[in-house]
Amino acid sequence: MTGAPTAGRTPGPAAVLCGLGGWLPPKVVTNEELVARLDTSDEWIRTRTGIRQRHVIEPGMSTGSLAVEAGARALKSAQQDSVGAVVLATTTPDRPCPATAPEVAARLGLAGVPAFDIGAVCAGFVYALATGAGLIATGTADDVLVIGADAYSTLLDPEDRTTGPIFGDGAGAVVLRRGEPDEPGALGGFDLGTDGHLSDLIEVPAGGSRQRGSGVPAGPRDHYFAMQGKQVFRHAVLRMTGSVHKAVGRAGWTVAGIDRLAAHQANSRILDALTDQLELPRERALSNIDRVGNTAAASVPLLLADSVNEGSLRAGHSVVLTSFGGGLAWGSTTLRWPQLDAV
Ligand code: UT7
Secondary structure, X not given: OOOOOOOOOOOOOEEEEEEEEEEOOOOEEEHHHHHOOOOOOHHHHHHHHOOOEEEXXXXXXXXXXXXXXXXXXXXXXXXXXOOOEEEEEOOOOOOOOOOOHHHHHHHOOOOOOOEEEEOOHHHHHHHHHHHHHHHHHOOOOOEEEEEEEEEHHHOOOXXXXXXXXXXXXXXXXXXXXXXXXXXXXXXXXXXXEEOHHHHHXXXXXXXXXXXXXXXXXXXXXXXXOEEOHHHHXXXXXXXXXXXXXXXXXXXXXXXXXXXXXXXOOOXXXXXXXHHHHHOOOHXXXXXXXXXXXXXXXXXXXXXXXXXHHHOOOOOOOEEEEEEEXXXXXXXXXXXXXXXXXXX
16 A cells, blocks of 8 residues: 555645634623523532633624634734635534535635535534645645634523533634644644544534434424533543643654643633643643633634733743544644734
């Protein structure tokens, strides 16, 4: 057999991160506001999840509008007004059909370029990064705008205290350009994986072809997001730990040499368990979960933007990105953080 790429190694030119932006809708919902309508407490939410508040969209906004704001900021940070492709990670598209990315691209003045959605739930951004890197490696595009955007507030059961406090809306984006593997910002190899045997642990039961094709109308709560939290927690720690080890190995790094861990922000206790499993000092894990909650596909790029803006992520840091979510799906990659401004 000839020509088969070695697993985890990106053939061809590298994809180099050269722009970054994040955006949150202005409306904030505090824990106190949730306590007024759900059987919960600020103390439970803070101690069990680390979340103090989350941002949510208001009427007239959507995942697409979040993506446009974050995408515009990433382009500005890259000092570019065009790219060769747009990849949008989301599981809350504006409509079931068509994909949201073409309209986002058009609103950014990028009509004409390839633009499509990637659905890997909370792992979506790392999958979209891998896809963007692939577009560059194959020569399909010289630069790619990769966006993670979600509006989970639109999927939440207003009476479910187990999901209501956790999720928030937002978007983050990066620009990737063609470059050299040893440049700051060059993405290392990817570790990606799924376990579809466990697809029922995180789901929206209705609205897809399975429910529609059955001819049985959806139940009253079937359009809402549902999660078996305890099991998901366990798998999140297990899978992200394994995936970080693999991505770090592919980069030729050691886990101890990770300066910053940019992990999906699902629960502060998951972050603590993950750093403990990796035997990393907890302060190496970047975190903004207290302010934004779990923003699904937006989580990792929003975290990067917030961390650059507050100075906890700086040029030269060796960074591992890792994420986990419904599917089950997980993924990780590495990069040496480049000199750039988030906006
Ligand atoms: O982004 C995709 C990946 N997602 C994740 O990784 C999420 C992973 N899961 C989690 O973060 C956690 O499992 C949750 C935050 C969802 C739940 O925390 P937990 O510590 O696993 O709680 P639990 O489900 O075991 O529930 C413990 C108790 C239960 O009461 P009993 O049975 O012990 O009396 C729940 O009914 O806490 C109760 N509970 C609540 N109490 C007050 C559950 N939700 C709430 C709430 N307020 N909001």
